Amino acid sequence: MKEKISYPKNIFFLGKGGAGKSTSAALTALHLSRNNRKTLLISMDPAHNQSDIFEQRFSEKPVAVNDFLSVIEIDTEKWIDNYLTDIQNQVKRTYAYLTAFNLEKYFDILKFSPGIEEYALLLAFQNIRKNAGNTDYLIFDMPPTALTLKFFTLPDLSLVWLTNLLDLRQKILDKKEIVSRIKTGKKELETDKIKSKLQQQITTYQQLKTLIKDKEHTILNLVLNPDKLSFNESQLIIKKLATFQIPVSNIFLNKYHDNVSISPIKKAFDQSKIQIFPQHNTELTGLKNLTDYLEKLEWDIQLIENQNSFNSKKPF
Ligand SMILES: Nc1ncnc2c1ncn2[C@@H]1O[C@H](COP(=O)(O)OP(=O)(O)O)[C@@H](O)[C@H]1O
Numbered sequence: 001m002k003e004k005i006s007y008p009k010n011i012f013f014l015g016k017g018g019a020g021k022s023t024s025a026a027l028t029a030l031h032l033s034r035n036n037r038k039t040l041l042i043s044m045d046p047a048h049n050q051s052d053i054f055e056q057r058f059s060e061k062p063v064a065v066n067d068f069l070s071v072i073e074i075d076t077e078k079w080i081d082n083y084l085t086d087i088q089n090q091v092k093r094t095y096a097y098l099t100a101f102n103l104e105k106y107f108d109i110l111k112f113s114p115g116i117e118e119y120a121l122l123l124a125f126q127n128i129r130k131n132a133g134n135t136d137y138l139i140f141d142m143p144p145t146a147l148t149l150k151f152f153t154l155p156d157l158s159l160v161w162l163t164n165l166l167d168l169r170q171k172i173l174d175k176k177e178i179v180s181r182i183k184t185g186k187k188e189l190e191t192d193k194i195k196s197k198l199q200q201q202i203t204t205y206q207q208l209k210t211l212i213k214d215k216e217h218t219i220l221n222l223v224l225n226p227d228k229l230s231f232n233e234s235q236l237i238i239k240k241l242a243t244f245q246i247p248v249s250n251i252f253l254n255k256y257h258d259n260v261s262i263s264p265i266k267k268a269f270d271q272s273k274i275q276i277f278p279q280h281n282t283e284l285t286g287l288k289n290l291t292d293y294l295e296k297l298e299w300d301i302q303l304i305e306n307q308n309s310f311n312s313k314k315p316f
Pocket residue numbers: 015016017018019020021022023024049223254255256277278279280281282283284285
């Protein structure tokens with residue numbers, strides 16, 4: 001058999017609260033696992049729903065649902081702490097002369113600073129990918145819209161900041177070099193720690209930005225219900241993501257029933273494919289209900305790839 005060079009494919013579920021992100025993510029993950037694809041379902045929403053859906057306890061460590069499916073709940077608080085500790089260490093290393101510099105006492109305040117949650121989620125995302133091993137699919141059950149949009153646009157926005165900071169740093173270094181040449185008559189050759197850290201961060205964010213926008217490696221599924229509020233919020237999401245050139249591959253029209261006309265939805269979301277998830281007569285919880293539902297479900301989109309052609313190229 002052809003050897004598989006593995007990398008995991010990212011599948012994100014986003015949309016208005018209550019539209020069915022968690023349910024659709026669970027059904028999709030279960031579907032992939034029932035087709036022998038190694039799947040990890042990751043709950044990124046602090047209001048973790050997957051335990052209720054699978055009627056099973058989950059945690060930060062993967063817990064198996066079947067031979068091919070495991071579930072993880074991201075502990076956002078833990079990632080915020082990791083992020084702040086990391087910054088503190090970097091500051092200490094870079095500014096070793098500032099012995100009195102004590103960031104610890106500001107930790108409690110920094111935890112609530114704007115932007116911190118999306119950084120934490122991005123760190124968790126990177127960590128999941130790093131440890132994904134031979135997983136085929138990573139299914140992300142995303143938090144409410146505002147935070148999800150910040151998560152997706154963070155690499156782009158960080159790059160704007162970082163390139164400007166790098167430019168500033170270079171100007172400082174050029175000035176320092178002139179001064180040092182006047183003083184000693186030769187060029188200073190030591191590498192600047194701040195400059196290399198900035199360059200390293202730029203590389204990381206460029207990779208993330210590329211990964212998020214690449215339809216071959218990342219699929220965004222927007223879960224939509226046939227009601228006006230959900231419809232409007234979905235259009236806003238698509239518009240916002242489009243300004244960052246982030247494509248929404250599929251619309252999951254969830255809680256669909258016979259009185260819903262699909263053509264206006266198709267017309268409004270003509271850049272995406274439509275997957276229909278019918279309204280179920282009971283709550284969609286428990287492995288039996290989920291499996292029964294999947295057995296009757298028709299897939300309009302093709303998510304499962306041929307395993308030989310799949311994963312032949314690493315994103316980076
Ligand atoms: N296709 C469906 N048929 C019936 N009930 C559904 C369906 N999809 C979701 N639900 C129910 O709708 C509610 C919200 O779904 P959930 O997946 O938690 O949404 P979200 O994660 O977007 O907030 C839950 O009670 C869930 O059981």
